[in-house]
Amino acid sequence: MIYLQLFLTFLKIGLFCFGGGYAMLSLIQDEVVGHHGWLTMQEFSDIVAISQMTPGPIAINTATYVGYTSSGGNILGSVMATLALIIPSVVLMILVSRFIIKYRENQTVQGIFRAIRPVVVGLIASAVLVMATPENFVDFRSYLLFSLAFLAAYFYKVHPILLMFLGGVAGFLMY
Amino acid sequence: MYWDLFKVFFRIGAFTIGGGLAMLPLIEADVVNRKKWITKEDFTDLLAATQTLPGVIAINIAVGVGYRLKGLKGALTAVAGAVIAPFFAILALALFFKSFRDNPVVERIFLGMRPVVVALIAVPVITTMRAIGLTVVTGFIAASSAMLIWLFGVSPVWVILAAGLGGYLWYRFDKYRNRRKGL
Numbered sequence: 001m002i003y004l005q006l007f008l009t010f011l012k013i014g015l016f017c018f019g020g021g022y023a024m025l026s027l028i029q030d031e032v033v034g035h036h037g038w039l040t041m042q043e044f045s046d047i048v049a050i051s052q053m054t055p056g057p058i059a060i061n062t063a064t065y066v067g068y069t070s071s072g073g074n075i076l077g078s079v080m081a082t083l084a085l086i087i088p089s090v091v092l093m094i095l096v097s098r099f100i101i102k103y104r105e106n107q108t109v110q111g112i113f114r115a116i117r118p119v120v121v122g123l124i125a126s127a128v129l130v131m132a133t134p135e136n137f138v139d140f141r142s143y144l145l146f147s148l149a150f151l152a153a154y155f156y157k158v159h160p161i162l163l164m165f166l167g168g169v170a171g172f173l174m175y
Numbered sequence: 176m177y178w179d180l181f182k183v184f185f186r187i188g189a190f191t192i193g194g195g196l197a198m199l200p201l202i203e204a205d206v207v208n209r210k211k212w213i214t215k216e217d218f219t220d221l222l223a224a225t226q227t228l229p230g231v232i233a234i235n236i237a238v239g240v241g242y243r244l245k246g247l248k249g250a251l252t253a254v255a256g257a258v259i260a261p262f263f264a265i266l267a268l269a270l271f272f273k274s275f276r277d278n279p280v281v282e283r284i285f286l287g288m289r290p291v292v293v294a295l296i297a298v299p300v301i302t303t304m305r306a307i308g309l310t311v312v313t314g315f316i317a318a319s320s321a322m323l324i325w326l327f328g329v330s331p332v333w334v335i336l337a338a339g340l341g342g343y344l345w346y347r348f349d350k351y352r353n354r355r356k357g358l
Contacts, residue, residue: 014230050268055189056261057198057231064265075266082262086254089230093238094250096224101243104220111346112339116223118304118313119338122320123226124199125300128293129325136289145287149294153200154302157208160200160295161190164288171287172280 002071003080009036010063010084028062038070059085141174176245177252183210184237184256189264191233198233200295206240213243215306227335233257 009031016027033044051061063081071077103109137143145167152158183205191198199222206212213221221243225235234254241253307313316338323329 016229050265054261054264054268055191056258056264057191057233059231060234060258060261061265064262065269068266068269078262078266082258085231086234086258089228089234090238090250090254092228092230093225093235094242094247096228097221097239097242097250100220100224108343108346111349112342113220113223115316115338115342115345116335117219117307118316119320119334120219120222120226121300121304121307121313121317122322122334123222123324123331124296124303125317125321126324126331128297128300129321131293131296136293138286142286142290146290146294146297149291150297153295153298157204160204161186163295164190164291167288167291168284169287171285172283175283175286 003077005036006067006070006077006081007084010067010081011087013059013063014085014088028059032062032066036070038066043069145170177248179210180241180244180249180252181256184241184253185260187233187237188257189260198236200299202233202236202240203299213240215303217243219303219306223335226331227339 013028013031029041029044032038033041039047047062047065048058050065051058054061060082063085064078067077067079067081068075100109137146149163149167152163153160187198187201187205191201203215203218207215207218221236221239225232225239228235234257237253237257238250241249241251243249245252304313304317320334320338323334324331
């Protein structure tokens, strides 16, 4: 019953992956490569590479891909894996949103969020640091693109999608 | 409104390369700046919530924004929008993956895009800090949590929970002090 297995495995991944993105990779690898052997390590690395290049979060990309290949090329496998991954997010976020909306004006909740807000800044900053790898910054041209994109987004509020498109064009022309 | 919500998150799903926090600047540009559906402050609180919970960050944000605007139906609409493009993109890729990945033109385009993605995540570091108000205390909390996660590999969950507890104690302490002053 590959579909049930896919569903339960990705439900588990969705439920226990904290931090998102790169933080999720080790758990996904453990389940998909180590436990179930749905992918080889090489295939898994390829998936990580694809999700760098294709739209969407890494975890969703992996779920869709693994669901497809492990069920012998059936879209139903993709659907099951992707749905299972999303379900915990939807349920938990709705519960938390309810709580936040209801208690937003509460003094104690205000006090808690006053301390958490700067941490969010730290989280985003750590994502920048984690992504500043040699694979993403190959030479001085990368730094040039980084600086230009930063200035354009910060001072001129140029839309991110336009900037990524321009970055792609610049990469095509420069390399 | 539902159609709008779907469109916005469809775009976000379709144009986020790299996933995770890379989606953040896109979501903020559309949801906070362009559509003005929620304020920057609410958005920051939502981010804190999404980071404390398990799951895919971008999906968590989609649920949070959708729910805030239109309840359960809004949440499902936003999630559907965010998932559809990545889903079909990967499915298409699974069919002719090898030839795509080894394509030199694709590789050149991505060489240019990757630093831009990092720059786009760097911007909200500053804008969010300014929205909160940079003081010695907030600056210290932000910098030390970034270091804990980046250098020491501490899970963001613990950092957020610790900050929440710290905020709670700080609030109780303030209240206690004010009461004593009142007497």
